Amino acid sequence: ETGVTQTPRHLVMGMTNKKSLKCEQHLGHNAMYWYKQSAKKPLELMFVYSLEERVENNSVPSRFSPECPNSSHLFLHLHTLQPEDSALYLCASSQFGNEQFFGPGTRLTVL
Amino acid sequence: KQEVTQIPAALSVPEGENLVLNCSFTDSAIYNLQWFRQDPGKGLTSLLLIQSSQREQTSGRLNASLDKSSGRSTLYIAASQPGDSATYLCAVSRYGGSQGNLIFGKGTKLSVKP
Numbered sequence: 139e140t141g142v143t144q145t146p147r148h149l150v151m152g153m154t155n156k157k158s159l160k161c162e163q164h165l166g167h168n169a170m171y172w173y174k175q176s177a178k179k180p181l182e183l184m185f186v187y188s189l190e191e192r193v194e195n196n197s198v199p200s201r202f203s204p205e206c207p208n209s210s211h212l213f214l215h216l217h218t219l220q221p222e223d224s225a226l227y228l229c230a231s232s233q234f235g236n237e238q239f240f241g242p243g244t245r246l247t248v249l
Numbered sequence: 250k251q252e253v254t255q256i257p258a259a260l261s262v263p264e265g266e267n268l269v270l271n272c273s274f275t276d277s278a279i280y281n282l283q284w285f286r287q288d289p290g291k292g293l294t295s296l297l298l299i300q301s302s303q304r305e306q307t308s309g310r311l312n313a314s315l316d317k318s319s320g321r322s323t324l325y326i327a328a329s330q331p332g333d334s335a336t337y338l339c340a341v342s343r344y345g346g347s348q349g350n351l352i353f354g355k356g357t358k359l360s361v362k363p
Contacts, residue, residue: 142292171351180253181293181338181353194350228292235280235342238351240293 140164142241144229150247151219159214159244161229169234170212172204175226175243187212188234219248251276255339255354262329263362270324270357272339277317279341283351284313284324286335293338297324329361 142163151157163170172184186194187206201223203215212229224247232238252275262268272282281300285293297306297313299322305314312325326333336358340351 144292178355180355181340181351183350183352186350196350226290230293237281237283237295237298239295240285242292243290245290 142229142231142239144227144241144244146244147242148245148247150249151216152249153219153221155219156215156217158216159227159229159246161212161214161241163210163212163229163231163239163241165231165239167231167233167239168209169232170206170209171230171232171238172212172214173228173230173240175228177225181228184214216246219246221248224248251279251341251343251352253339253341253352253354255337255357257357258355259358259360261360261362264329264331266329266361267325267327268329268359270326270337270339270359272322272324272354274320274322274341274352276343277320278343279317280343282313282315282322282339282341284311284322285338285340287338287356288335296337326359329359331361331363334359334361 145160169188174182184198185204190206205213226243228243229241230238254273256271283298284296299315310327315322336356338356340353
């Protein structure tokens with residue numbers, strides 16, 4: 139696999155479920171990012187990891203919990219989400235501060 | 250607080266036309282500016298990255314310019330094709346510890362008609 143991959147591509151969950159989104163980058167980058175894209179709103183940065191350390195948390199509710207076990211993998215753990223959390227969740231990677239490359243996204247629907 | 254605006258929100262042109270997409274930002278202290286395209290329901294594809302010290306970048310039929318002092322960037326697409334139909338997003342990052350923090354505009358939805 140090349141570039142940035144994300145699984146699953148689509149996810150439907152109830153408000154009481156716990157699920158995780160996975161991102162993997164094959165580009166040798168040292169930084170990874172989670173973004174949220176909702177209808178009618180600009181892309182919003184959620185979390186930034188540089189060298190596996192979280193360097194940015196943009197006031198994201200605690201029901202979203204990121205994890206970066208190594209420089210190639212990034213997870214977003216989800217629990218007790220709300221319907222307004224339904225969105226496209228995008229992962230990206232870069233050499234920190236340089237051009238960012240995005241994955242295809244996970245389309246999340248919260249019922 | 251940095252804000253990014255893209256005008257127009259939507260644009261429809263006939264095939265073969267040259268076109269310009271605009272991006273403006275409120276804080277000129279940027280580290281770099283990046284242009285992306287996004288196809289419906291898909292992720293973003295990076296088109297061009299301009300460092301703050303640069304004035305323009307070119308890739309094939311695409312040319313992006315940057316005027317930091319006026320807070321503007323333009324993306325020029327030459328000889329447009331139906332395959333160029335997509336939403337084009339502009340994003341800026343700032344100097345300092347948060348260089349990875351990209352601030353996005355809402356995008357320009359381009360439709361190129363055969």
